[in-house]
Amino acid sequence: MIYEKFLPGALASGQYRPAPEPEIVGHGLQLIPDALERQRKGVSARKLVVTLGQQ
Structure with a gap:
């Protein structure tokens, strides 16, 4: 229930903010x-983030 119903809407509305703040390193392996x-x-x-896939 949390992952399917609550979390998507709460993240989109700003009611829930993930922590720690992400730091984008860049895109690509x-x-x-x-x-x-x-x-x-x-x-x-x-948290360090490297994005993958199509941008």
Whole structure:
């Protein structure tokens, strides 16, 4: 129920905000090593995101 009914609407309306804030590294598999290196160096209160697929 939470994932199918509540969460999509709550995210769209801003009632629910995911945490921690995402930090977009970029788009494409070639950026995964960069994201991993940034993670190894230390990232505090952020999630690193590499987007895949069509943009």
